[in-house]
Amino acid sequence: MRARDHSPWNWLLFAPIVVPLVPALFNADxxxxxxxxxxxxxxxxxxxxxxxxxxxxxxxxxKRGER
Structure with missing residues (x-):
């Protein structure tokens, strides 16, 4: 059975993927x-x-109540 977690908090997981892909962050010494x-x-x-x-x-x- 597939998990059905459609929480909006999951969208935050894209931040550590997208932020390192911005080349302007690395463009200086x-x-x-x-x-x-x-x-x-x-x-x-x-x-x-x-x-x-x-x-x-x-x-x-x-989930509350799970360990």
Whole structure:
């Protein structure tokens, strides 16, 4: 049986997919963070964005009473 979760919160899961695809974010070397160019620390920030949005969507869409 297929899951039928049509929560609007699920649309938020597109953010960690679409945001890293914007080339304008990577089009510079500065600012540097702890000596790292923008490209490298943005990759780590995108990982955190993905974890945060996945956690938020999970918390908002989980069924109460289930474990």
């Amino acid at each position: 500065s600012p540097r963070l702890f000596g790292w160019p923008r490209f490298y620390w943005l990759q780590l920030a995108f990982i955190l964005l993905g974890v945060a949005t996945t956690t938020l969507v999970y918390q908002r869409t989980k």
